[in-house]
Amino acid sequence: MNEKRQLSEAEKQKILAQHGRECFVDGEPIPNDEPIEFHHIKPFSSGGPTNLNNIAPVCKRHHRTIGTMSLQEYRDKIELSKFFESEEPKYLDDLIRYKNKHCGERLNYEIKEGHISLYYKDSKHDFPLYTCPTTNWKYFYGTLPVKFIGNDRELQPRPLREPNLWKLYRHFQINTQISPSICRIDDNGNLLLFDGQHKAASQIWAGRSMVECKVYINPDKRTLKETNLDAHGTYRQMSFYSHELMQKYADIFGEDWTEYMDTKGEKSELGFYNFLFHSKQKTWAQAKNEIALALYKEIVDDKLNKLSKYLSEKHRGRKQPLTFARLKKTFFQYMLVPPPVNDEFESNTYFRKDERRNLVKLMTIIAEEGLEAKWAPERADAAHKKAERIFSAGAIRAWVILLRDTINAHLRNYTDEQRAHFFYRFIPDEEFIYFRQFTKKIFEHKIWDDPDPSGEIAARLAKDDATTAKSLFDEKELNVQWVLGV
Ligand SMILES: [Zn+2]
Known part of the structure; x- marks a missing residue:
């Protein structure tokens, strides 16, 4: 508490008479064997003498995590996080x-x-x-x-x-x-x-x-x-996932991470997530975002990731087939386990080592099979036009899901849990030979070369939603059975 002076015993009693022996943050009673602490309700900005009307009792646990916030702010913050808790957008x-x-x-x-x-x-x-x-x-x-x-x-x-x-x-x-x-x-x-x-x-x-x-x-x-x-x-x-912003986030992540690593006890993503909320005064959404962006950045900045060469944010100067926002809506959304996960870290520099390695390998296969020696906006030849079709907004969404489902079928992942975590565990190199075959086969489908005089195919593949391109795939029988050849 930003106290100008200590509260006297009489003053404390006066505050307790007004508020009762309960924590101002959540209204829970403060047990008799626990100390009562006091904190200002509204921000203490005037610098004047402590006004008793602006002081309320608070439990030890909440007082420890309140930081520089006032009680009112802390209460509003908790409520605000709750308001935004569901995935539904709020207007x-x-x-x-x-x-x-x-x-x-x-x-x-x-x-x-x-x-x-x-x-x-x-x-x-x-x-x-x-x-x-x-x-x-x-x-x-x-x-x-x-x-x-x-x-x-x-x-x-x-x-x-x-x-x-x-x-x-x-x-x-x-x-x-x-x-x-x-x-x-x-x-x-x-x-x-x-x-x-x-x-x-x-x-x-x-x-x-x-x-x-x-x-x-x-x-x-x-x-x-x-x-x-x-x-x-x-x-x-200024896209939210612009490279600059990602870098900024990564710096913040780095500082928070180091601080978290210095705390006692087991370390996990979930632990870090809680740390960001309780000790760094971040909202749950901010905490989740901070972890997700650090993960995305690791994947995109991995030197072995050949797909990163085709990101417009990383390589300006010529037209590129991909953006960070697109990766987020496709590979990251459909192929990564959403943070935070609750496993203990193996070491303090690696988190999700296997998952990152798997996705980088797959993204590289995609670059090799779909873009290398093909993507050439300056030539704009047939190979480039085909790549353009493959990498149009709705098409990527649809084939990333198709590729994921094919891999799951191939790995015989039957439960939802296995399917959601399919890249989260170690996958031997031999399996990637299959994954390359699946990718090749998807990119060889006639849908990418079919004549399109009316522009209908292009339009349906470009529609940036989860269903339009998928329905075209269904019509043209581009599905898991076809890719697996069964
Ligand atoms: Zn409390």
């Missing part, structure tokens, strides 16, 4: 409903000369109206009740991200919000927020019932969409 609407119950209610308004009247809380609220000299769009600024706000799915289709939200939440605990979130209101009174959603969400998460907004009155959606895309152009291009 602004979900958060508003979670915190505020009501979301997206219609707002009655009237436009008069030079101002707009909004009707809420049983009264009329007037705001001056401005006109954009370029587009002639009308807009106003206002701090508006949360219940009228909804997520603008058309202009802002992205879900919320836990790390962004948490960072901003902490930021706004001690800083003011400089610029408002941007919304539009349509003829029916739907107030839709399309820019600055994390800003708004973090304020709502902190308990605010009003949100600062700049609101456009019924603007042309198409123009607004383009404007919004332009404004985010640089941000959007």
